[in-house]
Amino acid sequence: MSHRFRDQSSAQLDEHIERGALLLLPIGTTEEHGPHLPVDTDARIAEACADALASELDGDPPTLVMDAIRYGYSMRVMRRWAGTIVVRARVFMDYVFDICSSVLEMGFEKLAILDCHGHHSGPLSTVSRELCDACDRAVAIISPARLSAERFNEVRRSAPGGAIHGGEWETSLMLHISPEVVDMSRAPAEPMRYHSDFVAGDNFTGTQRVSWSTWYLQPTRSGIYGDPTVASVETGAAIMEAAVESGARFLREFMADD
Numbered sequence: 001m002s003h004r005f006r007d008q009s010s011a012q013l014d015e016h017i018e019r020g021a022l023l024l025l026p027i028g029t030t031e032e033h034g035p036h037l038p039v040d041t042d043a044r045i046a047e048a049c050a051d052a053l054a055s056e057l058d059g060d061p062p063t064l065v066m067d068a069i070r071y072g073y074s075m076r077v078m079r080r081w082a083g084t085i086v087v088r089a090r091v092f093m094d095y096v097f098d099i100c101s102s103v104l105e106m107g108f109e110k111l112a113i114l115d116c117h118g119h120h121s122g123p124l125s126t127v128s129r130e131l132c133d134a135c136d137r138a139v140a141i142i143s144p145a146r147l148s149a150e151r152f153n154e155v156r157r158s159a160p161g162g163a164i165h166g167g168e169w170e171t172s173l174m175l176h177i178s179p180e181v182v183d184m185s186r187a188p189a190e191p192m193r194y195h196s197d198f199v200a201g202d203n204f205t206g207t208q209r210v211s212w213s214t215w216y217l218q219p220t221r222s223g224i225y226g227d228p229t230v231a232s233v234e235t236g237a238a239i240m241e242a243a244v245e246s247g248a249r250f251l252r253e254f255m256a257d258d
């Protein structure tokens with residue numbers, strides 16, 4: 001039986017609600033990712049992780065994957081390259097809120113968002129709190145990057161600053177899930193420099209004791225921040241395995257809690 005929300009009839013959705021099914025909502029965006037990755041990288045990763053999680057959970061709990069949200073908010077700096085579509089942050093937040101409150105009001109009680117775009121973490125966190133207020137349901141937000149961070153740091157070849165945007169993490173994962181759309185012959189290397197120990201490193205190694213966007217401080221020549229040249233399909237497989245293993249463990253905990 002299909003695990004896609006869109007494949008169900010209303011009657012089948014009622015049965016899923018009755019059984020207390022879990023909904024997964026993958027959220028990426030459409031933006032340039034350098035000359036070597038497609039513009040749908042974030043959305044593609046979000047969908048692939050959601051599908052892999054549904055397979056791993058294997059009906060325990062029953063799980064449906066919603067269609068991904070493929071457009072969102074990116075900083076203006078990314079519009080220098082073709083492919084970046086920007087939805088204003090407040091419009092994005094309202095859009096996500098309405099989609100989530102629709103399924104919660106429909107009767108689904110457990111919803112987890114897969115956040116696969118760095119610029120969305122703040123907006124999504126706020127939306128999840130607003131959903132609690134409005135619908136009395138605690139929506140979870142899981143991030144494959146954070147779930148796989150420990151494993152990635154064990155196998156990575158880039159230095160800190162090598163896995164921010166279009167770098168080793170995303171490129172490795174794309175080599176694992178969609179190698180046909182990755183062009184390694186065009187992969188540049190533009191690691192992020194340290195600007196301050198307070199924001200040192202990258203998404204995976206930085207302690208990020210303050211929030212300070214360094215994207216404007218270090219202009220990128222190629223549209224990326226990181227080092228995709230050291231990416232590998234093995235690293236991508238390790239990332240996916242770690243994200244799915246820890247993600248599934250969390251989601252079972254999330255389901256057990258009412």
Ligand SMILES: [Zn+2]
Nearest residue numbers: 041042166170
């Ligand atoms: Zn990305």
